[in-house]
Amino acid sequence: MTTYDARFRIWRGDADGGELRDFTVEVHDGEVVLDIVHRLQATQAADLAVRWNCKAGKCGSCSAEINGRPRLMCMTRMSTFSREETITVTPLRAFPVVRDLVTDVSFNYAKAREVPAFVPPQGLAPGEYRMQQVDVDRSQEFRKCIECFLCQDTCHVVRDHEENKAAFAGPRFLMRVAELDMHPLDAAEAEGLDRKRTAQEDHGLGYCNITKCCTEVCPEGIKITDNALIPLKERAVDRKYDPLVWLGSKISRRRD
Amino acid sequence: MAQVDRQHWDVVVVGAGGAGLRAAIEARERGARTAVICKSLFGKAHTVMAEGGIAASMGNVNEGDNWQVHFRDTMRGGKFLNQWRMAELHAKEAPDRVWELETWGALFDRTPDGRISQRNFGGHEYPRLAHVGDRTGLELIRTLQQKIVQLQQQDFKEFGDYEARLKVFQECTVTRVLKDGEKVSGTFCYERESGRFFVLEAPAVVLATGGIGKSFKTTSNSWEYTGDGHALALLAGAPLLNMEFVQFHPTGMVWPPSVKGILVTESVRGDGGVLRNSDGKRFMFDYVPDVFKEKYAETEAEADRWYDDPDHNRRPPELLPRDEVARAINAEVKAGRGSPHGGVFLDVSTRMPAEKIKRRLPSMYHQFKELADVDITAEPMEVGPTCHYVMGGVAVDSDTAATVGVPGLYAAGEVAGGMHGSNRLGGNSLSDLLVFGRRAGLHAAEHAARATVRPAVDDGQIDAAAAEALAPFHAEDGAENPYTLHQELQQTMNDLVGIIRREGEMQQALGKLRALRVRAARAGVEGHRQFNPGWHLALDLRNMLLVSECVAKAALERTESRGGHTREDCPAMERDWRPVNLVCHPVDPAPADPAADRIRLVRQRTEPIRPDLLALFEKEELVKYLAEEELYE
Structure with missing residues (x-):
């Protein structure tokens, strides 16, 4: 199994405002963006708010914008990015932010x-x-x-x-x-x-x-x-x- | 005293999967003002992940099917431990529940003559599963969701308020069922978004919270499956039944690591997929147990003929009940005949042309292509067992779904025990949700209507529940990380109370659970109450630890192998254990010491199976299952 450190930039904040925060986080073979967000929760930001459910592309909960493109985090594989790239994850833009990556839908x-x-x-x-x-x-x-x-x-x-x-x-x-x-x-x-x-x-x-x-x-x-x-x-x-x-x-x- | 918002409803349904929504629809249609409360967004419940179909003996594809055949298959699948009255009601009512969905707008796949198509599945004698490709659960949840919206539209017309008689509290969690003496008086809840507490006062509460898979490391279950309803019932004083029976679905993805455990639908085998080991051998022929010998093909040639001529050939052994297939895969891997990533090969590419595979199994095609770079129309999948379903659950009355000893508390769907005995057949879950979801809603509404004097909500209970929920914010120095505790719990259950069990390991597990309970009492979180996943997990840990204790204790007690409970040290199914239920009761009063046991186990004799139902089986078959004394009764 190969492992590397990826650079992430994730929007953190709430209805009153917020900012992009930088993280460096470990990535393993075959992982998707949602795995990385979960690793951040478990190791660096326990209160990072994210909505998710099935982690198999069937429930449509983990929608976000990844490098500006609306996508499901559970179906976006890390292998689609180069290792040098900084990956930016922001909440859906059309809906009001509740907290971090969670929006009011x-x-x-x-x-x-x-x-x-x-x-x-x-x-x-x-x-x-x-x-x-x-x-x-x-x-x-x-x-x-x-x-x-x-x-x-x-x-x-x-x-x-x-x-x-x-x-x-x-x-x-x-x-x-x-x-x-x-x-x-x-x-x-x-x-x-x-x-x-x-x-x-x-x-x-x-x-x-x-x-x-x-x-x-x-x-x-x-x-x-x-x-x-x-x-x-x-x-x-x-x-x-x-x-x-x-x-x-x-x-x-x-x-x- | 904690200041919390209090609302009055007739029926509160906890959970918005198939069982919860069906219960809510029924309760509302019977006139009860009904609140549904769910952890996810409305329409995202775990039911959406069900793939294969809804088992119902409509006989659209094979006219030989009827409720008696379905009942027999269900009892055989559960190794006769099923609460037989539930299996009977389920088999009888499932077709009506499916047809009803069509009148609410569901669109199932069709037969050439325009009826609902039905597909083959493990353990079902005839093609029986109503389906929509391999996304049946999504169709079910969406249909129920849209039916609820239709009822809300009616209320809007009548009262100018969509939520006058039916409201969904989405992204909210229940942490306690409140009681007035023996009776249910409501639920204590928090809103995930704001962290705000509130109380729903109601004389009837339906638990429909699903399963417990998140206590295991490799699972097909979503984050919601933390055993909430099981724990809420126990904490309210209602016992659980046969918690040792946990289904490991034979086919979960095994690679890449991040998708390990995600479900590969049984429809792959129902539609002709075969299992092979690393020698290329179709190994399932070596694993047909005695009780099923006469019903399954002995050669590949016969098995292959069955797909076109089921009346003159026996079924392929890939379609044995799930417990048998999962054990076989486990044994092959252990014997060194596994695939490169520790599973076996499942191949449907040689059975059907690529286009047909894409049409019949679209989400499997998509899932493997997107997540594993595997094209299932051209190459085999790698699969292995994954924790999928708990047969054990809240003990209920078969007809009314009422729990034992707590008037006003009902349970339906996966959280309820009994229906599936020691092992559930594929497709019997979605039908279970509909049949018993409806019954729970009906009886909860009737119970609420009878409650002329509403049970009172006790302020002391509200204060205690609020204090319990806030404890993780007040953890002292040396607070435990809830994510770490969760990972250790999952590893413990996976390794020591998993698919194959041994006495020493289960004792070790109970020791580890005790230590985890002590540490969980110190679980701490940072940040504040607004949408804080660390806090939510810290609260869910209580439920997972409680349920895990039930599973481990019951598994240690049952010294035989049956269905979803396999003991390496007691490998045989023992007829003497057939009439024995293991019931988990809460220790009363709850001990202050976190290391102390929370439950005590009681053996209970099952109700004798009604003679006319027994008469549906051949004597020779019953002899293989029933205990000696039962045969004379």
């Missing part, structure tokens, strides 16, 4: 509540649902989302525009609208709920100008823009003119 939970839930079809008892695999594939892709909120963090509609937060649900929750809209048995329409229209009017779909930043940072590799947001815009187009849909259909290369 309640924005996302508030947005989740604004999306009307799945509407079960009338007249089908539990156990009577029939759906073809090909018809559930697309919504299943969106349900792979681990709610790490990296897409919400990187989306420039809100990243540096606090004022847009009230009107914009963000990629994760627009994708949730798309997921329900594409669910083969969702009966929203029968109940008078037009999900396409609400995407536009209630969740701020029009703010999205399909720069695909969300897709780039998604640790699950979900094609958020191509498979969720653009189709949602196209479906919404009957209801409302959106010049970006026209643009999107010209510039995106997507499989149907």
Whole structure:
């Protein structure tokens, strides 16, 4: 096993302010950034605040910005950096800091509540649902989302525009609208709920100008823009003119 | 007196994994104002890591399946120590619990005729696991989370308040269950973000806190699994059952060191993956125990035919219950036939084309590619046993999930004991969460509705709980580092009470646990109360030490090998031990000396298995399991 000392620069502080602090810390073969943060806790900074859970890329808790890029700490291997490099870890920029690497992500939970839930079809008892695999594939892709909120963090509609937060649900929750809209048995329409229209009017779909930043940072590799947001815009187009849909259909290369 | 915020609820659910959320949904739908309190963010619970599926005998893939077959498989998997009434209810109700999820928006993988697809798994006679690729736990947690949001949306419409009747207190920890005499009166909690204390007053509390894996070094469990509910129950006076049974999942990652223990789903074997040693031999054929001889293939050719023609061939031995496979891997490595990093080889690359592997096992593909530079579509994985699940847990009434001796206290999911006997089958955990989560929520709500006079919360108990929680900030000189204590505890349990156990080592472990208890009383932390992980760990240590004492004591007492309890010095399963439960009671009153034992062990005879359930088995099979006197009854 090989071991070396890495240089880390980690943001420490709280809502009142803080600063980057330098650390030198041991690294072993095969480790990820979260291992190093844990070693710091155990040896140099017992009260260093970090959120984490599964350490296997499945729960989406340990989101942070590593050298400025939104990533999961548990899925960022140390071998992707040179040994000379100083690695900077900062909290998610789009959300208010609670302490150190922990941010207040309640924005996302508030947005989740604004999306009307799945509407079960009338007249089908539990156990009577029939759906073809090909018809559930697309919504299943969106349900792979681990709610790490990296897409919400990187989306420039809100990243540096606090004022847009009230009107914009963000990629994760627009994708949730798309997921329900594409669910083969969702009966929203029968109940008078037009999900396409609400995407536009209630969740701020029009703010999205399909720069695909969300897709780039998604640790699950979900094609958020191509498979969720653009189709949602196209479906919404009957209801409302959106010049970006026209643009999107010209510039995106997507499989149907 | 400590000034703490106090709120009134009907039911408090501790834990927001599958069992906790299902309990909360049920309690709320039965009219109880329900609070859920959880250590992580809402939707991040350990349930998201469940991969393979939910076992339910819907019979969508093989019509031969029904609750009786599922019941039989569960009892065999648990080596007949299961609380049989739980196994019966579980097998009967699991299909309804799965179908219900579809009405809440879950999207399972489908059969060609559009029904829920079901996959093969170890110990299950038929394809039985409803699944979504290898991320079934995520689908389960997200569906329950979204159902809770839907109920909150209803309340918003009705009362203008999302949290009028159902509220999730996320990133909060419960350190004590409070009591009024015998009865539950609420919980003492702290908010992780601020360190602020608060009390939830309620006549009914459901423990749904999951397991204990963080007491072991190599584990598939997340940081949350510190045995909180087990300890809360004991501290409130409720006993634990059969804590010696700890499941080591046969296939965890073994390399690189930082991912050691992370789970490799059993679906790899369910979908045709085979285990080989360093000689290239499929060694599982050498490890089929007598009780399973008739049900498993004897040759590779027969095992390979089973995937296409299960009606005329027997199953491959890679699909034996987990305890058998874990022991076999352990034995191969010990015999010097292991892989370079101390595991064995698990290979699915020769069974299926690359594209199919990526579709059926996407997160395994991703996990190995990203974390170990291994392409599982082209090369074998290296795997070895990892601490995964505790079968032991809070003793409960089978029908109501009520604990013993503490009215108003319920337990469901992994924290509850009995359901799985000495070994749990894969897929039976997610179904357990749903079946008994619902039952716990139902009975807790009914209990709360009956409590016309609310139990009173005692100020003295609040003060004591606050003082206990603040102790790590007042450690004297020579304070112990909680991280160091935790590492030593994990090493102790791993080395001395691990997958293979010996009397001398377990006695040594009890000595070490005693010394750790003394040192943990001096655990100290720096900084302040705001989101301070060192402090949180110092508080969790109490629970891990208590639970570890239970595991070590019970393991030392049970002088046989059964399921998730393997004694090198007592290698046989003894029929005389079949009707014996080992129950851990708290020492009453709790001793002031930290070195003193916290629990005492009591042997208890199991309730005789109901005759119509026994009649589901052949006599020849029962003779292998039941004690002599049980056969005459």
